[in-house]
Amino acid sequence: MVDKKTLVDLYTRTLKVRLFESKVWDIFGQNLIPGTLHLYLGQEAVAAGVTAALKKTDWIQSTHRGHGHVVAKGADMKRAMAELLGKSTGSCKGKGGSMHITQFDVGVLGATGVVASGLPIAVGAALSCKMRGTKDVVACFFGDGASNNGTFGESLNMSSIWKLPVIWVVENNFYAMGTPIKWTCPSESIAQRAEGYCIPSKVVDGNNALEVYEAIVEAVERARKGDGPSLVECRTYRMKGHSRFDPAKYRPKEETEYWLSRDPVEIIKKIAIEQGALTEKEAEKIEKKLQKEVDAAAEFAIKSEYPKPEEALEDVFAEEAA
Amino acid sequence: MTEMTYREALKQGLREEMQRDERVFIMGEDVGKNWGGAFKVTKGLAEEFGDERVRDTPISENTIAGAAVGAAITGLRPVAEIMFGDLITLAMDQVCNQAAKMRYMFGGQTSVPLVLRTVFGGGKNIASHHSQSLEAWFMHTPGLKIALPAFASDVKGLIKTAIRNPNPVLFFEHKLVYDKKEEVPDEEYLIPFGEAKVRREGADVTIWGTMFMLHKALDAAEELAKEGISVEVIDPRTLVPLDKKTLLDSVKKTGRLVVVTEETKTGATTAEIAAMVQEEAFDWLDAPIIRVNAPDTPVPFSPPLEQFFIPDKKRIMDAVRSIV
Ligand SMILES: Cc1ncc(C[n+]2csc(CCOP(=O)(O)OP(=O)(O)O)c2C)c(N)n1
Ligand SMILES: [Mg+2]
Numbered sequence: 001m002v003d004k005k006t007l008v009d010l011y012t013r014t015l016k017v018r019l020f021e022s023k024v025w026d027i028f029g030q031n032l033i034p035g036t037l038h039l040y041l042g043q044e045a046v047a048a049g050v051t052a053a054l055k056k057t058d059w060i061q062s063t064h065r066g067h068g069h070v071v072a073k074g075a076d077m078k079r080a081m082a083e084l085l086g087k088s089t090g091s092c093k094g095k096g097g098s099m100h101i102t103q104f105d106v107g108v109l110g111a112t113g114v115v116a117s118g119l120p121i122a123v124g125a126a127l128s129c130k131m132r133g134t135k136d137v138v139a140c141f142f143g144d145g146a147s148n149n150g151t152f153g154e155s156l157n158m159s160s161i162w163k164l165p166v167i168w169v170v171e172n173n174f175y176a177m178g179t180p181i182k183w184t185c186p187s188e189s190i191a192q193r194a195e196g197y198c199i200p201s202k203v204v205d206g207n208n209a210l211e212v213y214e215a216i217v218e219a220v221e222r223a224r225k226g227d228g229p230s231l232v233e234c235r236t237y238r239m240k241g242h243s244r245f246d247p248a249k250y251r252p253k254e255e256t257e258y259w260l261s262r263d264p265v266e267i268i269k270k271i272a273i274e275q276g277a278l279t280e281k282e283a284e285k286i287e288k289k290l291q292k293e294v295d296a297a298a299e300f301a302i303k304s305e306y307p308k309p310e311e312a313l314e315d316v317f318a319e320e321a322a
Numbered sequence: 323m324t325e326m327t328y329r330e331a332l333k334q335g336l337r338e339e340m341q342r343d344e345r346v347f348i349m350g351e352d353v354g355k356n357w358g359g360a361f362k363v364t365k366g367l368a369e370e371f372g373d374e375r376v377r378d379t380p381i382s383e384n385t386i387a388g389a390a391v392g393a394a395i396t397g398l399r400p401v402a403e404i405m406f407g408d409l410i411t412l413a414m415d416q417v418c419n420q421a422a423k424m425r426y427m428f429g430g431q432t433s434v435p436l437v438l439r440t441v442f443g444g445g446k447n448i449a450s451h452h453s454q455s456l457e458a459w460f461m462h463t464p465g466l467k468i469a470l471p472a473f474a475s476d477v478k479g480l481i482k483t484a485i486r487n488p489n490p491v492l493f494f495e496h497k498l499v500y501d502k503k504e505e506v507p508d509e510e511y512l513i514p515f516g517e518a519k520v521r522r523e524g525a526d527v528t529i530w531g532t533m534f535m536l537h538k539a540l541d542a543a544e545e546l547a548k549e550g551i552s553v554e555v556i557d558p559r560t561l562v563p564l565d566k567k568t569l570l571d572s573v574k575k576t577g578r579l580v581v582v583t584e585e586t587k588t589g590a591t592t593a594e595i596a597a598m599v600q601e602e603a604f605d606w607l608d609a610p611i612i613r614v615n616a617p618d619t620p621v622p623f624s625p626p627l628e629q630f631f632i633p634d635k636k637r638i639m640d641a642v643r644s645i646v
Binding site: 131319 | 345347374379380382384385386387388389390391392393394395396397398400415416419420424425426427428429430431432433435464465467486487488489515
């Protein structure tokens, strides 16, 4: 049984990501965000459940769909939002944008535009935790689509032979752009593949933050004890298209309706209330507070300056010691 | 000073850095006890530092490079080895998209202090997948430092600098150089990046080259001297950063330049050097800049074919003669 504080934490993280992403969706509609976006709407419970099970010094490795990961891990929302708008106050000074949204100081190794490229980096970070004896762990997010890339096999294998403190978090939203996972994966689950690498795995409801959390807690424990990696497949669904302009017409209506009826925010709220951790009133209070923070973040981002053009030349190399 | 092989000097540099800094560790395929590296560079280090710090990996190039990235950004100093330079193709994403770009695209939040060692070049009749010289690809990727020492006295000081550098450093060795001997200082020394070395002084023609071609250029210079042609030979030692000044000063003195590497000609580092020199020293040039490279084909296997492919002393001498 998880305690009440944790339930409130799960609700808060899930909602925070929801409100952040809803705001992002809004201001994208006002043409304030250059380029494209991969929204995290619908998958909030995964980021919430995973990050609630981690310490601040633990690491996460993010993906192209990374806003939710970073915000749930505790990123400064002002700097995150400003980054999406390409402002100099952004966490990456406007050099990364949506696909590289990162805040290293809260334990985000990076967000990457190359699908499945985060897995090797997570291996190295986990190796580093182990060799430096920190007891920190690494949670590596990736999609169902990413699990078909070669790094999946390489990295799961390496993490297993070296018993690394890493948790492989598959966000199975059933599609890689327009390609359904059933076209590209012959097995019932992606989790099954872990068996070949002797990695314990589990399939959980990725729209239920509590279920995600409980599976990750178990995996984190294993990792911290030095017993090696685990894989948790979180089944979830995008509320929107793959990227901003994708209407996602390729998804059957009944399927979409089913998943949209299972709102991650509502699910964790209901659990928290049923278990006496939260009242409607308290939930509302939390929401109001978060909404204020998100609004302030958006205002900060919109008001911030763009970088000076010549700043494009900075940050290629780190300064060498004299 | 002690005379030793390039291989031994390189190993000494690695050993000294591992003794100095416990964050430094080596990983790669067959680098450990059973083999000691495909070219025996790390032989004995696993016995000395243990399997944890001289870590054998599966044959997973992309994850070797990526794990080096992950370890580097979280506080270690990995020295990863890719067994053959040709196989770096399997790690291109981690090298060129991740290691090279991380600091930039994250706005300076992180740096990636890793060294990736690998070996280039032909001359061993091991054909198209084990003989290439691919340095231009990486010179063309902003965010990577590139060292390519060709002499024992340079390799030790440069590997030490590479390991201490806060950026991703590609460290390119050449198969035919490992057994070459030179006097190497006994005391600790570091060679700064971006400082070329004039390997031979001369007055009539400048040769700029890298890796094994430097050895051939020096042989060519020796013979040309008998014909009364005085050749200056410049070894950049690092491609990024590139010491332009030493080269330009030399060209301003000689007025003539031959650039020679083992790369296939089109788009090679020699093309970049030629372009740079004509931009910055056009008025001093008395003749066209001549490129000596391999033809634009894969590296062939059969000895007569490979010998034809790799630039030799005669081709370098002909190039020099053609502009004096
Ligand atoms: C290596 C690579 N191939 C293709 C792409 C283009 N691409 C971007 S996202 C994506 C689908 C990824 O699917 P999945 O891993 O399931 O993540 P999701 O988008 O569903 O979160 C593709 C093909 C890419 N960015 N990187
Ligand atoms: Mg997907």
